[in-house]
Structures are given as C-alpha cells and as structure tokens.
Amino acid sequence: MLRGGRELWWAFFVGILITGAYGGVYLTTRKIPAASELFGHAIGIFGFILMLMTEVLYSLRKRTRSASWGRMSSWLQFHIFTGLVGPYMVLLHTSWKFNGLAGVTTLFTLIIVVSGFIGRYIYTRIPRTLDGLEIEGTLSESALRQARQLMALWHTVHIPIGMALFVSAFVHIGGAIYYATLLK
Ligand code: HEM
Numbered sequence: 001m002l003r004g005g006r007e008l009w010w011a012f013f014v015g016i017l018i019t020g021a022y023g024g025v026y027l028t029t030r031k032i033p034a035a036s037e038l039f040g041h042a043i044g045i046f047g048f049i050l051m052l053m054t055e056v057l058y059s060l061r062k063r064t065r066s067a068s069w070g071r072m073s074s075w076l077q078f079h080i081f082t083g084l085v086g087p088y089m090v091l092l093h094t095s096w097k098f099n100g101l102a103g104v105t106t107l108f109t110l111i112i113v114v115s116g117f118i119g120r121y122i123y124t125r126i127p128r129t130l131d132g133l134e135i136e137g138t139l140s141e142s143a144l145r146q147a148r149q150l151m152a153l154w155h156t157v158h159i160p161i162g163m164a165l166f167v168s169a170f171v172h173i174g175g176a177i178y179y180a181t182l183l184k
C-alpha cells in the first residue's frame with residue numbers, strides 16, 4: 001500500500017546511486033555531461049523509457065481486472081517509482097540547459113511529477129482494499145465523498161499533462177536524432 005511510502009524510499013535510494021554515477025562522470029571528465037554525449041544521452045534514453053513505462057503499465061493493469069497480473073496497488077507503487085527515477089534521469093540528461101521545445105518538455109515533466117505527489121496524497125485519503133480498489137460502502141461521509149470527487153478532478157488534469165508531455169518529448173527526440181545525431 002502507498003501509506004508506507006516504500007516506493008518513495010526506493011526512488012530516493014536509486015536517485016542517490018544515479019547522482020553518484022553522474023558525479024563520477026563529472027569528476028573524471030571535469031565537465032557537465034552533455035545531453036548528446038555518451039553518458040548524457042544514455043540517461044536521457046533510459047529515463048525516457050522509464051517515463052514511457054510509467055505512462056503505460058499502470059493504466060494497462062488498471063484496465064485488466066485479472067488479479068494474476070499482480071496487485072494494482074503494487075503496480076501503482078512501481079508507477080510512482082519509475083515516475084520519479086525516469087524524470088530525475090531526464091533532468092540530469094538536460095545538462096542544465098532548457099532552450100526551446102526541450103525546455104518546455106522538461107517543464108511538463110516537472111509539472112507531472114508535482115501533480116503526481118498531489119494525486120498520491122488524495123489517493124491515500126480514499127479507503128481501499130489491499131488491491132487498491134475503492135471501498136464503496138464507507139463513502140457516504142462527506143469528507144470521503146469530497147476526496148473521491150477531487151480524485152476525479154485531478155485525473156482530468158494529470159492525464160492531459162502526460163499526453164502533452166509525450167507529444168513534445170517525441171518531437172524533441174525526433175529533432176535531436178535528426179540534428180544532433182544524424183547530421184553530425
Ligand atoms: C522527456 C524526455 C526528455 C526531456 C525532458 C529532454 C530534455 C532535453 C533538454 C532540456 C535538452 C537541452 C536543450 C538545450 O541545449 O537547451 C536536451 C538535449 C538533447 N536531448 Fe533530450 N530530453 C528528453 C529525452 C531525450 C531522448 C530520449 C533522447 C534520445 C533519443 C534525447 C536526445 C537529446 C539530444 C541528442 C540532445 C542534445 C541536443 C544538442 O546538443 O543540440 N532527449 N534534451
């Protein structure tokens with residue numbers, strides 16, 4: 001379940017390892033890893049794959065009612081883990097330059113992560129089974145009804161931001177491959 005915050009600790013721990021690798025590259029090359037060079041490029045690609053997994057896997061599990069796919073709540077924990085580690089890797093990929101569309105893509109990424117934390121907070125206010133399904137009966141109290149309405153409202157913001165993010169990311173990637181990789 002989300003209440004323990006285990007996925008946040010895992011993301012934090014892996015974040016430290018990635019920071020260590022980034023620091024190691026910085027110290028050996030004595031410059032900030034560039035987005036188009038080996039390390040910067042690799043963390044951009046790997047981070048983006050994790051972000052794609054974040055976008056797709058939990059939604060797939062949520063729409064598959066079969067429990068043999070693993071608990072929905074575990075998939076949400078994994079969603080949050082990859083939804084933090086992926087954007088962090090992509091942030092290190094930027095080489096701290098945020099020009100043009102790539103900068104806008106980074107902004108969308110930041111917004112979806114912040115929005116995710118808000119959603120996570122509201123999500124934990126709604127009583128659920130271990131699998132993560134809402135428990136209908138107890139929702140007659142007004143505070144809990146409110147949490148449910150807030151969650152529905154939150155979905156109408158979080159999901160479109162995710163879509164805008166992937167549209168701009170794919171244009172950035174197409175442009176980057178064409179200009180920075182193929183034309184070199
Ligand atoms: C959501 C994912 C991504 C975000 C937010 C992002 C963001 C950025 C940013 C902010 C920059 C620096 C732009 C500047 O110089 O001002 C950059 C550069 C670059 N990115 Fe990404 N990136 C992402 C994914 C990727 C992926 C998956 C690839 C590889 C296919 C990639 C390839 C590149 C390349 C090659 C550059 C260097 C461009 C150059 O030197 O002109 N990016 N990216």
Ligand code: HEM
Nearest residue numbers: 051054055059062080083084112113116117119120123162
């Ligand atoms: C790359 C970053 C992220 C992307 C692309 C993303 C995308 C999505 C999408 C598409 C959904 C809708 C799932 C569905 O109802 O089918 C969702 C739900 C959700 N996300 Fe994220 N997310 C990201 C990061 C995060 C983070 C960092 C957190 C928490 C800290 C988070 C927490 C949640 C929660 C609580 C839900 C609602 C689950 C539910 O109502 O069943 N997300 N996300």
